[in-house]
Amino acid sequence: MKTKKRNIVVIVLGSILCCFLIVLLSWFQRPWRTMDVILFMGQSNVSGAGGDASEAPDLIEGAGYEYRAVTDPRHLYVLEEPFGENENRGALDDSQILEREGSMVTAFVNAYYQETGTPVVAISASVGSSSLEGWLNKGRKEEAADRLEAAKKRMKKEKIRIRHTYMLWFQGEADVNLKTTKDEYKTMLRQLVSYMEEQGVEACFLVQLGPDLTDVSKNQEIMQAQLEICEEEEDIILVSELPASLTGEDMKDKGGIHFTQEALNLIGEDAGKNAGSYVASVSAEEDED
Numbered sequence: 001m002k003t004k005k006r007n008i009v010v011i012v013l014g015s016i017l018c019c020f021l022i023v024l025l026s027w028f029q030r031p032w033r034t035m036d037v038i039l040f041m042g043q044s045n046v047s048g049a050g051g052d053a054s055e056a057p058d059l060i061e062g063a064g065y066e067y068r069a070v071t072d073p074r075h076l077y078v079l080e081e082p083f084g085e086n087e088n089r090g091a092l093d094d095s096q097i098l099e100r101e102g103s104m105v106t107a108f109v110n111a112y113y114q115e116t117g118t119p120v121v122a123i124s125a126s127v128g129s130s131s132l133e134g135w136l137n138k139g140r141k142e143e144a145a146d147r148l149e150a151a152k153k154r155m156k157k158e159k160i161r162i163r164h165t166y167m168l169w170f171q172g173e174a175d176v177n178l179k180t181t182k183d184e185y186k187t188m189l190r191q192l193v194s195y196m197e198e199q200g201v202e203a204c205f206l207v208q209l210g211p212d213l214t215d216v217s218k219n220q221e222i223m224q225a226q227l228e229i230c231e232e233e234e235d236i237i238l239v240s241e242l243p244a245s246l247t248g249e250d251m252k253d254k255g256g257i258h259f260t261q262e263a264l265n266l267i268g269e270d271a272g273k274n275a276g277s278y279v280a281s282v283s284a285e286e287d288e289d
Contacts, residue, residue, distance in 0.1 A: 031159070032160070033158075034163050035160050036119070037151060038121070038165075039144055039166070039167040039201070040083070040122060040125060040170075041167050041169055041171075042168075042170040043171045043172075046103065046170040047100055047126045048081070049098040049101065050264070052260075053101060054102070055102065056102050056103070056107065056265065058106075060110045062119055063110055064078075064106070064119055065077060065078060065121050066080070066121075067122070067154060070087045070088060070089045079105070079122055081105075081106055083122065084105075087124040090143050091139035091140040092125055092140060092144065094126070097129055103268075105268065107269045108168070108269070108271050108272035108275070110269070111268070111269045111271075113276070114273070115273060115277050116280050116283070123147050129174050131175050132175055149199070164279060164283075166203055168204075168205045168206075168275070169189070169207070172219065172226065185226075185229075189226075190233065190236075193236055197235070203235040205278075206226055208226050208227065208240065208241045208244055210246055239270075239271040239272075242267050242271075243259070246263055
């Protein structure tokens with residue numbers, strides 16, 4: 001009887017070991033894929049407060065994925081709207097501030113993919129009503145860095161090689177309300193980008209703030225600060241000025257703060273095309289070297 005039990009144990013353990021070896025072998029046989037990583041950072045318009053997911057464009061097949069650092073960090077998901085819908089945690093918790101209804105991210109990723117041919121892993125790292133001072137001193141940059149690090153680890157396990165890592169920055173209204181000066185804004189944005197570069201980000205794609213349609217002069221200092229820093233710093237790249245040319249018909253609210261989904265689609269497409277063109281040129285130079 002003891003011999004029979006021992007044989008059963010040996011068979012079971014042998015079967016478990018065999019299954020483990022099959023899984024391990026299949027992992028090693030899987031080909032590595034190459035993708036770019038982009039953190040979508042800023043305040044409500046990059047979060048998608050004014051959008052409508054049903055009006056967002058369909059994702060080009062294979063163009064993009066979402067890494068859900070909060071709700072399911074063990075998987076990559078095919079990108080869909082509302083992007084980052086429940087990615088609320090710590091200093092980047094939007095749940096008490098706004099409802100994510102549809103963002104610019106899918107339009108951005110489509111255009112970026114068309115320019116580069118490289119899929120994007122998008123990471124939600126934004127929070128409504130956030131100022132640059134808050135990003136520097138209230139744990140927001142650290143939370144963004146944690147999400148990026150978790151994504152890198154997950155992608156390695158998925159056998160995804162990271163080609164480039166970027167952040168996209170779309171923000172400014174909170175600093176207007178705080179009366180942040182042009183020089184203060186530039187100094188703080190430089191500090192934020194430098195911190196993120198220490199975490200592996202290569203450059204910052206900046207979408208310029210649009211004007212306040214109730215008072216056209218109100219946002220001008222921050223808008224100018226954004227243009228100037230993109231001219232002064234090689235690693236902060238202006239990828240869209242489109243918000244500056246949109247009108248009241250492009251806004252979801254009377255205060256002229258949140259863009260409609262149609263406007264977000266246009267902004268995302270413009271920013272994605274310009275960012276993708278920049279990345280394509282960088283990659284071409286690297287290939288020549």
